Amino acid sequence: MRSDVAAALELDGLGKRFGPKIAVDHVSLSVPPGSFYGLVGPNGAGKTTSLSMAVGLLRPDTGHARVFGVDVWDDPIGARARVGVLPDGLALPERLTGRELLTYLGRLRGLDRATAAARAGELLEILELDQAERTLVIDYSTGMRKKIGLATAMLHGPRLLVLDEPFEAVDPVSALTIRAMLKSFVAGGGSVVLSSHVMALVEQLCDHVAVIDKGRVAAAGPLDEVRDGRSLEDRFVELVGADVDDMKGPSWLAS
Numbered sequence: 001m002r003s004d005v006a007a008a009l010e011l012d013g014l015g016k017r018f019g020p021k022i023a024v025d026h027v028s029l030s031v032p033p034g035s036f037y038g039l040v041g042p043n044g045a046g047k048t049t050s051l052s053m054a055v056g057l058l059r060p061d062t063g064h065a066r067v068f069g070v071d072v073w074d075d076p077i078g079a080r081a082r083v084g085v086l087p088d089g090l091a092l093p094e095r096l097t098g099r100e101l102l103t104y105l106g107r108l109r110g111l112d113r114a115t116a117a118a119r120a121g122e123l124l125e126i127l128e129l130d131q132a133e134r135t136l137v138i139d140y141s142t143g144m145r146k147k148i149g150l151a152t153a154m155l156h157g158p159r160l161l162v163l164d165e166p167f168e169a170v171d172p173v174s175a176l177t178i179r180a181m182l183k184s185f186v187a188g189g190g191s192v193v194l195s196s197h198v199m200a201l202v203e204q205l206c207d208h209v210a211v212i213d214k215g216r217v218a219a220a221g222p223l224d225e226v227r228d229g230r231s232l233e234d235r236f237v238e239l240v241g242a243d244v245d246d247m248k249g250p251s252w253l254a255s
């Protein structure tokens with residue numbers, strides 16, 4: 001496949017088993033370049049496992065993942081240059097300040113000193129982390145870690161961002177900042193794939209969506225096609241087969 005016409009991200013029959021548990025069962029998805037793609041699914045559906053395989057962090061048992069036509073396992077360096085990743089539970093060097101971390105990672109990714117410093121400063125300011133200039137990453141709150149993780153994903157100027165729950169634990173003002181940043185990234189021709197449990201957010205931000213359930217793709221495509229005239233939440237509940245009438249708390253808590 002030629003990279004100038006390729007999907008931003010293509011998953012082709014990805015599968016992963018952990019012992020007897022089939023976490024991901026032949027997932028195939030195509031993310032068009034320039035799209036804002038949401039991945040939703042119940043807890044344990046296989047979203048994180050799929051995204052980890054998609055960006056080369058976890059080796060699949062079956063299938064392939066390609067970033068702009070570049071196979072993430074055949075050409076990991078080529079693929080990594082094109083994608084920025086916010087993984088679940090990102091491990092960061094903790095004994096650095098946010099600025100030191102971004103500058104260091106920028107240099108590791110081949111940016112010259114001046115560019116690394118300028119991008120670090122700009123990202124810290126946009127994400128409102130510049131106040132934490134003298135704070136070590138180990139002392140960051142969960143939301144601040146999410147924001148610095150997002151900054152590390154963007155630092156090398158990739159054309160695709162793959163973000164596992166980027167809004168989790170982020171305060172509403174920061175969430176607005178991140179949304180605006182991602183929207184302008186897409187408006188400028190970038191592509192975003194993100195997972196989220198917040199249907200309203202996916203509905204507002206994304207133009208494409210995939211519903212993952214029990215390791216499989218239950219539905220995927222343009223948002224309006226997947227919603228099929230309903231809210232995403234209603235469609236989601238319908239697709240994953242939740243019995244809303246049967247939902248109740250423990251009997252001892254009701255009395």
Ligand SMILES: Nc1ncnc2c1ncn2[C@@H]1O[C@H](COP(=O)(O)OP(=O)(O)OP(=O)(O)O)[C@@H](O)[C@H]1O
Pocket residue numbers: 018021022023041042043044045046047048049050
């Ligand atoms: N390293 C692992 N070892 C064993 N089982 C795993 C491992 N990672 C994931 N699983 C299992 O694979 C399944 C899919 O997990 P995954 O984390 O991909 O789901 P998810 O859709 O991201 O869930 P959530 O929305 O709760 O984050 C789950 O049943 C999980 O317990």
